[in-house]
Amino acid sequence: MYVYDEYDQQILNERVAQFKGQMARYLDGKISNDEFLPLRLQNGIYVQRYAPMLRVAIPYGLFNTAQMRRLARIARDYDKGYAHFSTRQNIQFNWPELSRCPDILAELAEVQMHAVQTSGNCIRNTTTDEYAGVIADEVVDPRPYCEIIRQWSTFHPEFAFLPRKFKIAVNAVPGQDRAAIQVHDIGVNIVRNDDGDIGYRILVGGGLGRTPIIAEEIRAFLAEEDLLTYLDAIIRVYNQFGRRDNKYKARIKILVKALGIERMRELVEDEWNRIKDGEGRLISAELDRVKKHFIDPEYRQLTNEPTELVEARASNPAFARWLQQNVKQHKQAGYAIVVLSLKQKGNPPGDVTAEQMEHIADLADQYSMGEIRSTHQQNLVLANVEQAQLFALWQDAKAKGLATPTLGLLTDMICCPGGDFCALANAKSIPVAEAIQQRFDNLDYLHDLGEIDLNISGCMNACGHHHIGHIGVLGVDKKGEEFYQISLGGSSGDDASIGKILGPSFARDAMPDTIAKILDFYVAKRIAGETFLEAYRRIGHDSFKEAVYGKAH
Amino acid sequence: MAKLIKENAFVAPDQWQLRGDEDTVTDFSIITLTRWQAEKEQLKSLAQAGKLALHLTSDQTADVLADDCHHFALICIDFPKFADGRGYSCARLLRERYRFKGDLRAVGDVLIDQLFFMNRCGFSSQALRDDQDEHDALAAFSTFSVSYQNDAHDPRPLFRRRA
Ligand code: SF4
Numbered sequence: 001m002y003v004y005d006e007y008d009q010q011i012l013n014e015r016v017a018q019f020k021g022q023m024a025r026y027l028d029g030k031i032s033n034d035e036f037l038p039l040r041l042q043n044g045i046y047v048q049r050y051a052p053m054l055r056v057a058i059p060y061g062l063f064n065t066a067q068m069r070r071l072a073r074i075a076r077d078y079d080k081g082y083a084h085f086s087t088r089q090n091i092q093f094n095w096p097e098l099s100r101c102p103d104i105l106a107e108l109a110e111v112q113m114h115a116v117q118t119s120g121n122c123i124r125n126t127t128t129d130e131y132a133g134v135i136a137d138e139v140v141d142p143r144p145y146c147e148i149i150r151q152w153s154t155f156h157p158e159f160a161f162l163p164r165k166f167k168i169a170v171n172a173v174p175g176q177d178r179a180a181i182q183v184h185d186i187g188v189n190i191v192r193n194d195d196g197d198i199g200y201r202i203l204v205g206g207g208l209g210r211t212p213i214i215a216e217e218i219r220a221f222l223a224e225e226d227l228l229t230y231l232d233a234i235i236r237v238y239n240q241f242g243r244r245d246n247k248y249k250a251r252i253k254i255l256v257k258a259l260g261i262e263r264m265r266e267l268v269e270d271e272w273n274r275i276k277d278g279e280g281r282l283i284s285a286e287l288d289r290v291k292k293h294f295i296d297p298e299y300r301q302l303t304n305e306p307t308e309l310v311e312a313r314a315s316n317p318a319f320a321r322w323l324q325q326n327v328k329q330h331k332q333a334g335y336a337i338v339v340l341s342l343k344q345k346g347n348p349p350g351d352v353t354a355e356q357m358e359h360i361a362d363l364a365d366q367y368s369m370g371e372i373r374s375t376h377q378q379n380l381v382l383a384n385v386e387q388a389q390l391f392a393l394w395q396d397a398k399a400k401g402l403a404t405p406t407l408g409l410l411t412d413m414i415c416c417p418g419g420d421f422c423a424l425a426n427a428k429s430i431p432v433a434e435a436i437q438q439r440f441d442n443l444d445y446l447h448d449l450g451e452i453d454l455n456i457s458g459c460m461n462a463c464g465h466h467h468i469g470h471i472g473v474l475g476v477d478k479k480g481e482e483f484y485q486i487s488l489g490g491s492s493g494d495d496a497s498i499g500k501i502l503g504p505s506f507a508r509d510a511m512p513d514t515i516a517k518i519l520d521f522y523v524a525k526r527i528a529g530e531t532f533l534e535a536y537r538r539i540g541h542d543s544f545k546e547a548v549y550g551k552a553h
Numbered sequence: 554m555a556k557l558i559k560e561n562a563f564v565a566p567d568q569w570q571l572r573g574d575e576d577t578v579t580d581f582s583i584i585t586l587t588r589w590q591a592e593k594e595q596l597k598s599l600a601q602a603g604k605l606a607l608h609l610t611s612d613q614t615a616d617v618l619a620d621d622c623h624h625f626a627l628i629c630i631d632f633p634k635f636a637d638g639r640g641y642s643c644a645r646l647l648r649e650r651y652r653f654k655g656d657l658r659a660v661g662d663v664l665i666d667q668l669f670f671m672n673r674c675g676f677s678s679q680a681l682r683d684d685q686d687e688h689d690a691l692a693a694f695s696t697f698s699v700s701y702q703n704d705a706h707d708p709r710p711l712f713r714r715r716a
Binding site for chain 1: 614635636637638639641642643645646650664666669670673674686689692696697698699700701702703704708709710711712713715
């Protein structure tokens, strides 16, 4: 992974000092609440329902065990002993004291971590595929490009006060998209052109929230060196012309809709043509420098399906099930990608205790070369595990509640913190997730259902990505009471789509039954091998609606 | 009364005065873009003498002024609220696209924690809001000793400067 050099470290250290000073001036009464707001946001600090929340960046979801142990220590020393992995591959602490946040940031800087631009109207953490660098079918490892974007976006002097937050996601796998780039402000699709050159297809104006929109293509192919100048040009146009009068209309997607993609392209290309050959253009020395941090580790010469694995699988059905569901194929023979689930029953999705964090670090050190990835589905990945070690790893992980074999299944839900923590919430989301986990806890049934993305958000801000869940749940407020609206047919993949609202919303205690009706209908109607999403697309929205609400009269 | 910073140091207020569209334009007037566009020909001699300045509101983008920027000794870009970031792009475009060489001033809701970025985007002076601490303000100019991106002062991003 990327290791800071003296420049990176100096910039981060100076940031820590800057915020320390800002906090002191704030506590001194020299900065008003309103004026302190963007300063603390750009250092990851929200004021939540009950306490501040600190969101720490995990750039493109990659971190090491020293960092994980430091996060665990922070959870213990400054918080209530746990933390929460978010849908943007970041980690959040829910109970730090405001005045101690500068100390936490200093602790983070010691392990090359920070909370820079994890909130506020600026360029946020760039996200990517959690299997980057270890799957066979990617065009190229996307992480060096993410790191280059990270550096370019960090304290960008021109883009600290954009109309609204700005999210960039990168995907490098043809025909598959685990980074949901079509619902980001900018989606960078790394591709090869007909000449075999690496470059990018650039999408713009996707997003969720109040107005969910699938991004449009602004450029079919951009050369490898042109990445940053093109990003500069897009965001410069947005910074000048994006709406600032209404925060619900301030994202770039609204600008793109208002101008039309052709006009947007014209403006961007005009500015880009001016700067593209300037010194802002990437150079191969820099690409090489950053890529060097992401070269393959020294893999051992191994073969697939070693006897240890084959025997353990044959004799242990629970292990076999976990293998089938939570272990993915690695590009290197004899290795595997393991997903540790943070969705065990009774646990708010994405939450981990300090003890679990330390245990995960131990697992990563012992089995996976000391690195961990976080996923936008709020799980963790050990990306370099020898197949011969899988059984031992599974036993270890299981003992700590990290081996729930439900990856991609109904109970592998995405869920935002909701009304239990978040000041913006219309409704709680965690209790809905828990009720669904309780109701559907039969593993045979879950496996029989197959792949279903169930995503829950506590309000229109859609942090739980409900629009792109095959089943989406949105908390709404009905005369002061918490209700839940269901949508069906969303997808975050390469065939991204926005879910369609099913009908009137439900009270919380009716939710498990309602989900059951939807699932029963799917099971009754599916044809062999058909996933929930495929069946929904074939059978149609109205049939599902009827199954839930009865025939319209 | 805002406190004037020029090239990272506090200086006495200068003689520039903002004029409404009905006021008479005299030496060292700051005029609106509307007025400039309407009375360009009459105002050119004053501009030639280096005694005319322009005020841009935050929704007046650099491309509207474009090469006309060279008529002015001073251009003021307004920040109606500190969180309105349009002025940063306007400044960079005036400096880097239209090659404006005169004094570029941030006016309006100008606070300490914007100074570093303003400086990088090409502002040469700032009318700091009067309640801001002078000592803290000067310190803000050296918040970071190194930056990743290129800016109005250095066209090279860090990747062209890394040893
Ligand atoms: S979706 Fe709404 S309730 Fe959930 S975390 Fe985001 S803002 Fe809060």
